[in-house]
Amino acid sequence: MFLKKDSVLKNSFIIQFGDKLLDQCCCLTNKFRIFTLAVLFLDLFLGYLAQHLCVIYGFDLQQVPDVIIYSTEHTVLNLKQILHWLMSNPAGLKLNSVLSKALGNFFLYHIHLWVTYVDLILPAVGQVFTIISPYIQFFPITLQLAILGDVLSMLCIHIFCFYAYARRITQLQYSGCVAYARLFAGKKYNPLRKRIDTADDVSIEHLFLGTILFTILLFLAPTTFTFFTVFWLLRLSSLFALKTISTAIFLIQFEWI
Template sequence: METLVIFIPCVLYNEIPGLLYGVTQQTEERVKSYFILGKYHKYKAPTNTRCKIIGYYCKENLPMKSLSTHKEDWIVIGLKNSEFFLHKLSCNRDNKQCQTVCIIYDQKTFIDSQFLLHDSEFDGLAYKDQFKALAKILNSNDCLYEYKSSLLLRNTFTQMIITVLLFVANCLLRCVDLLNILLKYTTLGLHLQLFLKSVAWVLQSCIGQRKLSVKVGNYIIASIVDICSGILLLYWLMAITSSPSQLLLDTGEVVVRTLRELLQWVMGIPAGLKLNYAFNNMLGRFFLYHINLWWTFLVVSKPLLEITFHIFLYLGRLGLTFQASILADLLALVSFHIYCIYVYAARLYNLQVSGLVALWRLFLGRKYNPLRGRVDSCKYSPDQLFVGTLAFTILLFLLPTTFMYYIVFTSLRLVVVGLGGLLTRVRYVLQCLPLYISALWLLQSTSISSTVHITVRQNEAESPLTLSVKPVASSWWKTVQHCMPEPVQPPPTVEWYNMVKNLISGNLIYPV
């Protein structure tokens, strides 16, 4: 049995009798839909080529001209006791063999909603393709232009200002792209590039849609909160410290002093462990040299740091996200010597562990075959076994000393990586702060509706099934997910298994 679905706008309650225009289409294999968009007016004729005259609307008295013979796709709708009823339906099929469903909808709520076209929200919902088709038709109909665009953004002067701002943003973005070979190594440079892309996205959205979408509005509110909070925090920091560059040097001095004391402790008898004295002394002096070298660099470059810090202060007025980016770069600058020592310790530990594993296979008479990607049996000569036994013994007795340095500086590396990952996620949360969308969700605004609520209005045996549909909002979390700004990508998830595997094998831990 074929189903005929008729969508009736509730604006017809206040209309006088007249012709109806809309769209007719086969939405599914055995479902034909009639989308009535409104009453036809000559001075307000639809420019959409898909729209056509598909019926007549009347009150209780049915005029004779509405009963003119039509071969197919002609609907006559009446209104009695504030309820729509179907006078006549002409199509190229036998009406008695068809199931007819009338759905009453509100045009404005469907047009206001910006999330009704998300596929995931309609999963498991009856007539989901019809609702998606209705939303697309309403958003493409030029006769409903006044519903879909903002009066302010339709203003020519406003569009001109937005176009100029978009041109400036694109020029700045191109300049930043030219310097990307240097800026890509700094968190601040990458965040500045993302900020300019977001500004260009906001301006392009305003020009293209002629209105302020929910996504753009939420990003603008989040940016305003970000900038205001950043300015307040910056003034507070300036009030408690007179020289920010000196504060950086003092912090670096504390870090260097702490590392020196830590190395002196490891070079002694840490936790009562008896390490290899010569190897321990060599590693300790080698790492102390790097720490002293990095501290000398910070002291010598103090004038340059002061100039750089003043530039950072001006950029910090752009918001907390910029300050978090600056803090991430300063963290990398202060802890650069920790990273270098960690790389040395990790590579040395990985080399020893790999050597011990390979030599252990030698004792078992086996060898790793890289061509086949497996371990095969192998015969070794006495000389090879002697050298392997000697090397295995040396590496095994040196491993505790290397492992102690690896544990200490890997722990420091994990702290630095954790702080960097925390700052990355703080920036993401500040850029996507759902203040505006949460207010709309609490107020049950129609602009955030992403699914529909259907109620039965009439279900009699001799008349078509009449339903009333109303767009409603989904859960708060799903609504927030719909409002994520497009240029801002979420930070990658932490792969804990790979991280633990790298820690055990001595591979490097990268920022998360």
């Protein structure tokens, strides 16, 4: 799996590719399997073929920064349209206008931060592709796909951040609703013993305040859940693209060995 939670480096396609390639080299040293060599040569041939097709169709690696700029502008435009749509009662849903505008402005500000982040990393990415462009035809297709996956991961980082924010807000609201629902039943969560105990010291003031807070969280839940659903779908599409690249690398280089 390309999504691990140990460190940032372990999420890199290139790091994973290098580790598996070293394992294969050790396996070749010990057993020297001809079929493994055939797969590696096929990997190199597909990489050369891919670059040859890029040359035929007039695509140069030095154009990658321009492609990133175009895709960034297109993605930012679509995200802003989605956020403005969410801020104005999407699909006829009567969402809380104050909360939806607050969340929309919050995510719009982070889109601005993401554009600044892309502007900062773009010169470094362009310089890297300028350096490797004369030698990319000698790279195996799996390494080329790994580079593509890492670039796509850098460009999709904002979508994962938006999903994390929306999920956290939704989880907090859900936890609050569950806690106040337990309060009405005379129960409370004991974090020390990690169990549900009986609440004997509940007063009328506690119940009154809990009712107000429960009602507020319950009526705000559809708004946050709508934002969470939209960003969950965006994250799912990004994961699908990254998983497709990861599966292609696995099938080409490692499945038959």
